[in-house]
Amino acid sequence: MIRPAHVLAAGALALAAAVAFHPGAGPAAAAAAEPPRVNDAAVQQGIPRTLAAFGFFADAPGQVPAARVVPYRLNTPLYSDGAEKLRFLYLPEGTHLAAAGDGLPEIPVGAALIKTFAFGEGAGRRLIETRVLLHRADGWLALPYLWNEAQTEARLALAGARIDLVTPRGEAISYRVPNKNQCKECHGLDGAVVPIGPKARNLAQEWLAAIAARGMIDRVPDGADALPRWEGAADATGGAQVTLAARAYLDVNCAHCHRPGAMASNSGLDLRWEQRDPRALGVMKRPVAAGRGSAGLLFAVVPGKPRESILLHRMASAEPGVAMPELGKATVDPEGVRAVERWIAAMEP
Amino acid sequence: MPAWAETITVAPGEGAQERLQEALILAEPGDEIVLAAGRFALTDGLSLDVDNVTLRGAGMEASVLDFSGQQGSGEGLLVTSDGVTLRDFAVENPKGDGIKSKGADDIVYHAIRVTWTAGPRASNGAYGIYPVESTNILVYGSEVSGASDAGIYVGQSSRITVRNSVATDNVAGIEIENSRNAIVERNFVSRNTGGILVFDLPDLPVMGGGNVLVRHNLVASNTTANFAPEGNIVASVPRGTGIMVMANENVWVGQNLLYDNPTAPIMVIAYPMAFDDPDYNPYPRDVTIDRNMVDEGGTDPQIEGAESLLAAFGGALPPVMWDGLSAGEERATLWVHPDLPGWSLNLPAQGEGMAGARPGPLEAPEPGPAISTENWGAGAELEARIR
Incomplete structure (x- = not known):
């Protein structure tokens, strides 16, 4: 039933993106697209019950963005049971990002990050949830919105939800939509909610240059685009490439909790990209609160011995209480496991 | 409590997961969320x-939060805010930890029960009641059994x-780790390892444990075979250990009744x-073993x-x-009440296992005058909350 709309939507998305990336396009082209505007009041106050209230999309079911809502992708994305993730950045008129090294650029108050999770391809694509991060005067607010069966509307799901679905690899799972607090479990740093994904090192040079040309960032940040494009990265050859893939994966999938000031700070494990101390990265580090997650192994990472490394064991598990990450994962990511396994195997004992 | 504080009651039954979680999210400071009597079947932390x-x-x-069907999260209940009081309910069979409070200052756990109902099993979660990276914590009248750590x-x-809590059938009954200014008193600790x-x-991140009373x-009868998964520090605790002090300073152990702890x-x-x-001190320092009521000792070590x-x-x-290891001459290691006989492994070096042990009688000076415990333990305002 909804197939034609989707086809149209895809066309509109392409057009909107083209306009977004080519501000120099003629006035006629711009006028033809004339996308709707975001509702700034909803971004900045209240807790809207529906995603539509924000006006982030010209066509929400089709994921066609409104004006100044720019799609982006991450070089190495967080694994989410194979969900397709559609990411958008909204910047209000007259505001822009400010480059701040290879980490998160400074994001102005009034901005929003929007991420839709979908499963299935083409006409079979089903939107599951859209998570929004709103930058308000008093800090960032994370809210989850759950799409209805008819795919016409996404409603606030403060308490989260469970959805039965089949992943791209054919695994039937109970997919977890996080509740509002669980958003903070990953996005919490030193007591505040912060964005995780759009760090300059994980954004494409081309995209940054394009939004710089539109005045949406002051310049392309130093250290941008350092993380590898994930497609194929897990199977890269050569020591440097193997390390790059694993460290990128750990930074994106683990380090939002495993770092000082975040949810798993008490573990003493710090898996950030910039961490250089092998012990902090888990090398010959004994577990502290792993419980049965240790599986009888003695160290987080044993150089040359992936099978004796707790870190890999927990990545390779889908069982609650053992599995890492604790949230947002019902299935094991074979590519992530492969990347980290090869990294540990190649380590000098 | 502010005058506008609300009481929100949540009952078990259909949709309990969402209803209870929503109440926890929408609560305002000062509110009380009441769990009605009954069993809440939960699928997520x-x-x-x-x-x-x-x-x-x-x-x-x-009121039982039943996590037997838990499909996600590393614990049953997670608290990340300050000034919280948890009281008069149970958590059963969480897949990971029971109740974890992290960076949650001024917290009271009162009459809380965390139980893994099948008894000691390696597949049980690690910790029952688990405050971490927090200041000012009172655990009172609570019960935990079955924790695999x-x-x-x-x-x-x-x-x-x-205080006044019961820890049975765990690997460790009560553990104070990398922490300071702690009082552990009037608890019943039995059938653990x-x-x-x-x-x-x-x-x-936090080291230098000490000031523990x-x-x-x-x-009594901490004789359960160790069922902790290997790798965790408690997996090395021998079955039959009563009170164990490792690498801490200024610890006072007195007036306990210890019976049938055969190691x-x-x-x-x-x-x-x-x-x-380099920042870690592996030795016990200034540990006092004062008068305790103890049976004959290690009958089955x-x-x-x-x-x-x-x-x-x-x-x-x-x-x-005692293992016989000490930080050196500048800090006393151990004082022991003269009524309590002891023995030492007389190990020659830290970190080298039992190599070179020369077991012999313990020679330790008598305890000195009582030490100050000012500012140890939870503050009086936490005690006041449970009256």
């Missing part, structure tokens, strides 16, 4: 991130009181493994060479065991 909220059940046998575990925290552990470990506890009623040791963290040791000491190892 719950969490509370609002300051000064009370979560109260109808009693630790009446520690029943009541307080880590990387300060100003802690664990080890009763009460006071530990400090390397490679952690362990008194008036009944520590060692009281054990004082250095961190046993090799380490290379789970120690290398047990048979010859038993023969040498006349059938039972004396109640106080």
